[in-house]
Amino acid sequence: MASCHSSPTLVFTVRRRQAELIAPAKPTPREVKKLSDIDDQEGLRFQIPFIQFYGNNKESSMKDPVEVIRKALTKTLVFYYPFAGRLREGPGRKLMVDCNGEGVLFIEADADVTLHQFGPSYLLHPPFPCLEELLHDVPGSRGVTNCPLLLIQVTRLKCGGFIFALRLNHSMSDGFGIAKFMKALAEIACGATEPSLTPVWCRELLNARNPPRISRTHHEYEVENKAKGTMMIPLNDVVQRCFFFGPREVASLRSLVPKHLGRCTTFEVITACMWRCRIRALQLDPEDDxxxxxxxxxxxxVNPPLPKGYYGNGFVLSAAVTTSRRLCENPFGYALELVKNAKSNVDEEYVRSTSDLIVVKGRPHQATTRSYLVSNTTRIGLDEVDFGWGKPIYGGPATGGITSFPQMTSVYVSCKNHKGEHVIVVPISLPAKAMERFATELEGMLRHASQPIMGAHQGLMSFL
Known part of the structure; x- marks a missing residue:
């Protein structure tokens, strides 16, 4: 039992039963399955949490979400049986799944709070207070190898709703991959006998070539000169705020786009803005990369495309590099062009070159010094997962930063504001003084574009 202070006005108590191992309902293949060379790079060897908030549903009011999901989980693991195994490390640091059927961790919990007490639906976005209570860190479970690959906690609420939280070993899957698992779990919870989309392993599709050949430039894995310049943001001086970008803010940024850049996506204009404001706020040495x-x-x-049921990590990293001076002193279009080029550089040869680099370089971690890593999760589909209680009020990542260095990352999520309009939520972590400068820089950009910023929770963009 633990008490949680999620805000100055909300205090609640969570009562948990001891974590249990949930194994597949039927015998599954006893085998060893290698991860892809994209899967087992150093930068993915960590745990990533997701969270879903569900309201009460009169049609399901007589059902217990804990029991429904527990039973569905045993059946779903028959199809996704590698999740019930354990990762082992072989020669050359190669990760593989020992499909031993030991099971995934499952926690049953109750909280003396209603969903309404968490606040309006548009306030449900990362970072979530009390995540440690809604997704308990079972001692000894956080390791990459020889530990459960999934940790799930289902917390009943006083109102009849519940919170579903899951922690994933990122080496196994990305956001799209775990979304496929959760959709299968939801389908079986609603009465299906098997997933509508059959899971596919096929991790060899993203393995290095033989012999490997690094044919492209990969700034994202470059070894940095640690003797010079500003290093990573210190963890003891970091605050996180979330910024909301709706139609007005995006239109404001689009008004700054030079005509020669042509069509730019919403993601591109937001990201170029965030990166430029972030570097200005950090006040780095002008010559720092x-x-x-x-x-x-x-x-x-890739051709052919990955199978629809593929649930491994299906992404690569791409980077743009410049100096602090150039990024800060050039117009907005300079940052935007760098972001667009980082995306357009990725083709099949780039993907193959990435797999080869990971093997040749000993499965390295991506660059961290003076880096800003962005992951767009607005379309992974977790907001569609229905266990029988309707779609979640919020469904997606539980934290605003990913990787083992969350202070250098932003995870984009989608939600609706108080007007019901779709907005993109962009969390960012910075030292406290730099955060003040960041907010000023961002407000200045929008004002320069003749689109005033509104106050917190009043307009389409605010910071928390």
């Missing part, structure tokens, strides 16, 4: 890194889905980049 700064790096933007983007996670790019590769399904449309």
């Amino acid at each position: 700064v790096r933007f890194i983007y996670t790019i889905n590769i399904n449309a980049k």
Whole structure:
């Protein structure tokens, strides 16, 4: 039992039963399955949490979400049986799944709070207070190898709703991959006998070539000169705020786009803005190299495309590098062009070159010094997962930063504001003084574009 202070006005208590191992309902193949060379790079060897908030549903009011999901989980693991195994490390640091059927961790919990007490639906976005209570860190479970690959906690609420939280070993899957698992779990919870989309392993599709050949430039894995310049943001001086970008803010930024850049996506204009404001706020040495890194889905980049049921990591990283001076002193279009080029550089040869580099370089971590890594999760589909209680009020990542260095990352999520309009939520982590400068820089950009910024929770963009 633990008490949680999620805000100055909300205090609640969570009662948990001891974590249990949930194994597949039927015998599954006893085998060893190797991860892809994209899967087992150093930068993915960590745990990533997701969370879903569900309201009460009169049609399901007589059902217990804990029991429904527990039973569905045993059946779903028959199809996704590698999740019930354990990762082992072989020669050359190669990760593989020992499909031993030991099971995934499952926690049953109750909280003396209603969903309404968490606030309006448009306030449900990362970072979530009390995540440690809604997704308990079972001692000894956080390791990459020889540990459960999934940790799930279902917390009943007083109102009849519940919170579903899941922690994933990122080496196994990305956001799209775990969304396929959760959709299958939801389908079986609603009465299906098997998933509508059959899971496919096929991790060899993203393995290095034989012999490997690094044919492209990969700034995202460059070894940095640690003797010079500003290093990573210190963890003891970091605050996180979330910025909302709706139609007005996006239109404001689009008004700054030079005509020669042509069509730009919403993601591109937001990201160029965030990167430029972030570097200005950090006040680095003008000659320091700064790096933007983007996670790019590769399904449309490889031929043939990955199977629809593929649930491994299906992305590569691409980076743009410039100096702090150039990024800060050039117009907005300079940053935007770098972001667009980082995306357009990725084709099938780039993907193959990435797999080869990961093997040749000993499965390295991506660059971290003066880097800003962005992951767009607005379309992974977790907001569609229905266990029988309707779609979640919020469904997606539980934290605003990913990787083992969350202070250098932003995870984009989608939600609706108080007007019911779709907005993109962009969390960012910075030292406290730099955060003040960042907010000023961002407000200045929007004002320069003749689109005033509104106050917190009043307009389409605010910061928390």
